[in-house]
Amino acid sequence: MDEKRVDRRVLALILGIAVLALIFSGWRNLRKGIYLGSDFFFRAEETLYQRNPVNYIRTVPADSGIDFTIVLNGVEQSANLQRDGDFVSITFDDGTVFEGAWNGQWFYDRQTGLPMEFGEGVTVVVGNQIPPIGKPAISNALCRIAWGDLEQRGHVSLLFVGGLLYALGAVTFLFPNEAHFFLRRWAYQNAELSETGLFMEKAGGVVGMVVGIAVMMGLFIF
Numbered sequence: 554m555d556e557k558r559v560d561r562r563v564l565a566l567i568l569g570i571a572v573l574a575l576i577f578s579g580w581r582n583l584r585k586g587i588y589l590g591s592d593f594f595f596r597a598e599e600t601l602y603q604r605n606p607v608n609y610i611r612t613v614p615a616d617s618g619i620d621f622t623i624v625l626n627g628v629e630q631s632a633n634l635q636r637d638g639d640f641v642s643i644t645f646d647d648g649t650v651f652e653g654a655w656n657g658q659w660f661y662d663r664q665t666g667l668p669m670e671f672g673e674g675v676t677v678v679v680g681n682q683i684p685p686i687g688k689p690a691i692s693n694a695l696c697r698i699a700w701g702d703l704e705q706r707g708h709v710s711l712l713f714v715g716g717l718l719y720a721l722g723a724v725t726f727l728f729p730n731e732a733h734f735f736l737r738r739w740a741y742q743n744a745e746l747s748e749t750g751l752f753m754e755k756a757g758g759v760v761g762m763v764v765g766i767a768v769m770m771g772l773f774i775f
Contacts, residue, residue, distance in 0.1 A: 560727075567723050570766070574719070575712060578769040582707025589694045590686045593706045602698065612698065619699055625686060632691070634699055641699075643692045651689065655696045660689070669693070707771040715769030722761025729754035 586595040587602055587610075594602040594610060603609040607627040613620040618635040635642040639654045640663075651669060653661050659668035669689040697703065725732040729751050734744045746754060 564727065567727070567762070570762075571716070571719055571723075574766045574769045575716065578707070578712055578715070578771065582711055582771045583705055583709065585703040585705060587694050587697045587703060590690055594694075595706075596703065610694065610698065619695075621695055621698075623691060623695075632695060634695055636699065641696060643695060645688060649688055651692050655700060657700070657702055660693045660696045711771050712769055715765045715767070717765070718768055719762050719765025722758045722763075722765055724758070725761060726755050726758030729758070732758070 584595050586593055588594075589604075589610075592604050592608065594604045594608070597603040597609075600612045601609060602611075607624065609624050611622045611624075613622060615633065618633050621632045621634065623630050623632065631646045633644050635644075636655075639656070641651075641653055641655050641660060643651045643660075651660070652663075653669055654663050655661075659670065661668045670687075670693045730744070730746050733746055733750070733754050737744075
């Protein structure tokens with residue numbers, strides 16, 4: 554009876570971890586937002602896109618166009634976006650102006666037909682310094698917000714692939730003999746793993762579950 558109770562507790566723990574991983578994965582990867590450089594800003598509110606308390610973009614109602622407050626690493630700047638059809642004009646508070654068009658994915662120069670973000674060039678940084686995000690990249694993000702062309706950090710396929718890997722790892726951990734000899738038991742007269750074999754098979758199951766959780770959560774997506 555004690556062994557059965559322990560098995561039920563282990564099974565409940567495995568299922569509980571799976572449910573929590575699925576919930577966290579949906580919260581982390583399926584919410585809408587925008588990319589700004591390599592950072593993802595979630596839509597926290599209708600007018601707020603936030604990575605953390607010192608990195609966010611807020612839209613402000615304006616009589617003409619859309620006003621934005623952009624805070625990156627605690628440093629604030631503002632910009633105004635005007636649009637006429639697909640034509641876009643973005644004016645920053647330091648007087649910098651970008652004019653071009655939005656094609657649903659990129660804010661590009663109408664004359665060259667190239668995305669303005671690609672014209673930022675290469676930024677050289679020293680040590681562990683974080684390279685600054687240029688205004689062309691910010692402008693691209695502001696256009697995405699203005700047109701509502703949001704994206705997800707991850708994909709629902711992460712849940713399915715990660716969930717499958719987790720399930721296979723869980724089955725291997727709970728039923729090491731059956732997993733090891735699956736489709737091969739016919740070749741053995743007395744198919745049983747040794748104590749070391751059981752330990753290694755269960756360890757492999759734990760590794761499979763950890764990998765499954767990492768995939769579900771999209772931990773490789775920064």
